Amino acid sequence: MKFSTKAIHASQPSEPETGAIVAPIFQTSTYEQESPGQDKGFSYSRTNNPTRQRLESVLAELEGVEYAAAFASGIAAENAVLQAYLRPGDEVIIPLDVYGGTYRILNKVFQPIGVVVKQIETADLKAVETALTSRTRFAWIETPTNPRLLINDIAAISKLAHARGALVVVDNTFATPFFQQPFELGADIIVHSVTKYLAGHSDTVQGAALAKDPAVFEPIKFLQNATGAVPSPFDCWLTMRGLKTLELRMLRHQENAAAIANVLNGHELVRRVYFPGLPDHPGHEIARRQMSGFGGMVSFELNGTIDEVVAFASSRRYFTLGESLGGVKALICHPATMTHASIPAETRAQLGLSDTLLRLSPGCENAEDLVEDLLEGLAEVASLRKSQKPVSASAR
Numbered sequence: 001m002k003f004s005t006k007a008i009h010a011s012q013p014s015e016p017e018t019g020a021i022v023a024p025i026f027q028t029s030t031y032e033q034e035s036p037g038q039d040k041g042f043s044y045s046r047t048n049n050p051t052r053q054r055l056e057s058v059l060a061e062l063e064g065v066e067y068a069a070a071f072a073s074g075i076a077a078e079n080a081v082l083q084a085y086l087r088p089g090d091e092v093i094i095p096l097d098v099y100g101g102t103y104r105i106l107n108k109v110f111q112p113i114g115v116v117v118k119q120i121e122t123a124d125l126k127a128v129e130t131a132l133t134s135r136t137r138f139a140w141i142e143t144p145t146n147p148r149l150l151i152n153d154i155a156a157i158s159k160l161a162h163a164r165g166a167l168v169v170v171d172n173t174f175a176t177p178f179f180q181q182p183f184e185l186g187a188d189i190i191v192h193s194v195t196k197y198l199a200g201h202s203d204t205v206q207g208a209a210l211a212k213d214p215a216v217f218e219p220i221k222f223l224q225n226a227t228g229a230v231p232s233p234f235d236c237w238l239t240m241r242g243l244k245t246l247e248l249r250m251l252r253h254q255e256n257a258a259a260i261a262n263v264l265n266g267h268e269l270v271r272r273v274y275f276p277g278l279p280d281h282p283g284h285e286i287a288r289r290q291m292s293g294f295g296g297m298v299s300f301e302l303n304g305t306i307d308e309v310v311a312f313a314s315s316r317r318y319f320t321l322g323e324s325l326g327g328v329k330a331l332i333c334h335p336a337t338m339t340h341a342s343i344p345a346e347t348r349a350q351l352g353l354s355d356t357l358l359r360l361s362p363g364c365e366n367a368e369d370l371v372e373d374l375l376e377g378l379a380e381v382a383s384l385r386k387s388q389k390p391v392s393a394s395a396r
């Protein structure tokens with residue numbers, strides 16, 4: 001079964017009692033038992049729920065494994081993975097521009113209980129090799145990274161990490177299983193902010209954690225019930241609805257992102273464009289090898305002042321200023337004050353997260369409209385500059 005067929009048919013048969021072709025939402029907290037302890041596989045909806053179970057099966061099918069656990073948010077999924085494995089003295093490697101919430105949970109929740117967090121340029125294999133020790137529990141990578149969209153070589157990092165006995169966790173939120181299959185490349189665990197492309201419509205917050213090996217998955221599954229951050233049946237249903245069009249949406253997001261990257265690249269008011277599909281992107285060749293596309297995100301540094309960046313981001317017609325990404329409606333984000341604000345300014349500077357960096361999540365709108373909106377914004381910056389130029393002495 002090919003990807004788009006799986007997304008529509010896998011684990012989604014018609015409902016047996018009525019023939020409804022869309023699975024119902026099992027909005028129930030508990031289940032009737034025939035006699036004490038005798039149930040039909042469901043006893044309480046924190047532990048298991050038929051709607052959630054269907055979503056988990058679809059997610060597992062799309063990532064090519066058998067085990068998936070759905071959570072109430074991406075961070076809840078990450079927390080379960082971290083809590084399942086990290087003990088005082090353990091070390092974790094994370095990318096320099098890891099998602100701000102991942103940085104925060106590791107540094108504010110796990111570091112105080114003795115976990116050592118090593119933040120390195122994971123796109124540099126030498127740096128990964130140097131950072132790995134016998135205490136490394138996880139090489140935790142995002143690829144493409146957020147927001148610079150750097151590419152981490154999953155196969156090469158998995159080889160290095162496995163040689164040291166570490167597990168490889170891939171945050172596959174940006175690429176999605178449509179563009180990237182991390183388990184095939186050696187990853188042990190995948191986490192998702194399902195909130196983003198998988199659900200795809202900016203109307204739900206959810207997460208997921210998946211593993212290839214049942215023994216690796218078991219403690220994560222245990223924590224799903226034991227710590228209880230589960231999504232509601234309705235949220236799971238929304239995600240299943242969204243997943244059916246994942247392939248169509250990802251192709252459109254990518255097409256829009258590429259059109260934008262090509263127009264911004266070389267524009268006089270743009271210092272730098274980050275899009276893995278550009279041939280001069282540092283991870284372009286690895287992306288070609290390990291992904292089946294370049295994803296739907298574009299970031300760029302505006303060649304201007306903070307005030308200009310803020311004005312540009314706040315006044316777009318189609319790019320709504322907001323956190324998050326991956327929905328059908330375009331979003332623009334200023335990482336320094338929004339998604340990555342939890343990283344101190346000096347650290348952000350060291351990490352190469354410029355205060356003039358803007359992250360775009362083109363939606364499924366028409367590419368020409370999106371490009372026009374951005375070009376209008378750049379023209380506004382240029383004309384504002386001209387009007388503010390001090391009048392020269394000769395002109396007085």
Ligand SMILES: Cc1ncc(COP(=O)(O)O)c(C=O)c1O
Pocket residue numbers: 073074075076099101142146171173174192193194195205206207324
């Ligand atoms: C790459 C990445 N991973 C994880 C998360 C956290 O997911 P959630 O916001 O669903 O908790 C995000 C959120 O923006 C993200 O961008």
